[in-house]
Amino acid sequence: MNNSTQQTPRLSSDNIKRITASILNGSDIPLRSEIEQQYVARDLPAGAEVTRFAPSPTGFVHIGAIFTAMICQYVARQTEGIYVLRIEDTDKKREVEGSKDLISRQLHTFGVEPDEGLQDDESVTGDYGPYVQSERKDMYLAFAIDLLNTGRAYPCFATTEELQAAVKDQQSKKLRPGYYGEWALWRDRSDEDIAAALDADKPFVLRFRSEGSHDTRMVFDDALKGRMEVPENDLDVPLIKSDEHRLPTYHLAHVVDDYLMRVTIVFRGEEWLPSTPLHIELAQALGIQPFTYAHTPVISIVDPSGGGKRKLSKRKDPEADVAYWVQAAYPMRAIKAYLLGLANSNFEDWYRENPDAALSEFEFSLKKLASSRSPLLDMKKLEDYAKDEIARLTQEHFNKEVLAWCQTHDHDLYDAMMADPEYTKRVLAIERGGDKPRKDVAKWSDVPGQFGYFYDGIFSERFVPGIADALEGVSADDQGAALGAFMATYDHTADKDAWFDNMKQAAESAGYALDRKALKANPENFKGGLADFAKIIRVHTTGKTRTPDLYTIMQIMGLQRVNSRLGSSE
């Protein structure tokens, strides 16, 4: 590739003036050199990396975005660098109202808030802003005009139809599709043609004039994937769009911003890998030192309908949107731990050895991230992390989280819990603590289903209706008989062993086998085993088939509740 900035402009100076005027549309913008003076080199220790996370405000935050943001944060933090958040809102059509705030809020809830850029309280920090691309329009224009002046950009008046027709033509001729070489409709048009189009006030995009050749190969080093050898770019991509906003495309915006913001490593999804030669050429055309790129894997999911993996999509997979994770209220630490494990496989060992350490203490390694295929989202494994995480919480912390969640998500339960704090305290302490805490709760939204039945109002409203289903196949008479037998022997003051003996006795008298062998030998002689009997009692007490130890539950509930739930036959 030859040094392009020396290229003689191919457009007449008159046309360049008119194009510039059209793009500027009356506004007055600074020169590129003036802009550059404002963005001085950062004062950072040697080896410090400046990373940036650059989402588009499309209304939701992808779980993969958190993954990338985390990587940006770790790398910046560990090198004493800076992690910046930049909003890429150059596509006004796709922009969703309120997304910017949503993004910074979500980053905050995941603890990956940026060092620079929009913060979750809507303030902006940093001296390299603005950090929203639409507010940086003048800069892109200044660089684009620079390109126009050096002959590396030109206007293209082709209509969508013309462009589509060309692609169709290419396809029928089995040629590579795209706007390049002789297929670049306006690349070598005469000044007269361009002047005429300008006279006619036709809309135009400003295109890059590529000097690359698809037949020549170039080499660049990806920080994660290593040495890449690929064909040069030869596409004359649009740099400035034709609509009234005159905003840049991603390509120009990326190069200009990361240059001005003094970014040192560009982390982005690996879907950008193929356009990297273009970005390198663009940077060179602008006389900018190309960046170090690090193309990160994209988190995928198994397509239930197809066979293979595919990208997590917003429409098909609720898990793709972090709003889902927040809504379900998984502990953030668990999500981050899971994600970290995906990024660095040695994390799991570290995490096991340092269960109480702050995640930020983990020594993140770019090298370990280098595994380049996109991992599959494993919700089961994530839940495992989450259950562990919650089980490890101190009782106090656990109670606090439970109440906090209920307060904002389940007012009825919250009120019930707060009505009797001592009772609630005992309820929440069931089978917690000790060496093997119960792991029923993977996410805070599990709480109502897990503890709701302890509260009479909640029990009758939400759990009683499910009793019939849970006991499907057991006749009402048998249920009544079992309850009757149980209550006949029930002694609330009995200790666990006595309680259990009583239950066995009740079961036997109600016609259930205590001896498994006897049941197996003559099933017709019994209504079932002790387990079946216990199930009836359990379901009537809790509305559930799966609960902690029944004795403990009854002790906590108190005699009155036990009586009211099991005493009468209804």
Added chain:
RNA sequence: GGUCCCAUCGUCUAACGGUUAGGACACCAGAUUCUCAAUCUGGCAAUACGAGUUCGAUUCUCGUUGGGAUCACCA
């Protein structure tokens, strides 16, 4: 179709060219005087295929197959 990336248990992955190919999640079985969970113990389970280099290949090379990404005035 062109280009690029990738290929170890179902999943995430580990293994200076020499390991009985390891771990985690999931799954299965047994134990834990009731259910479920948890816990403990055990188990199932992988180097896509074919050549080549080598004393020796999961590891290096080539080919095949398979998967993924990309080819917009979206990012």
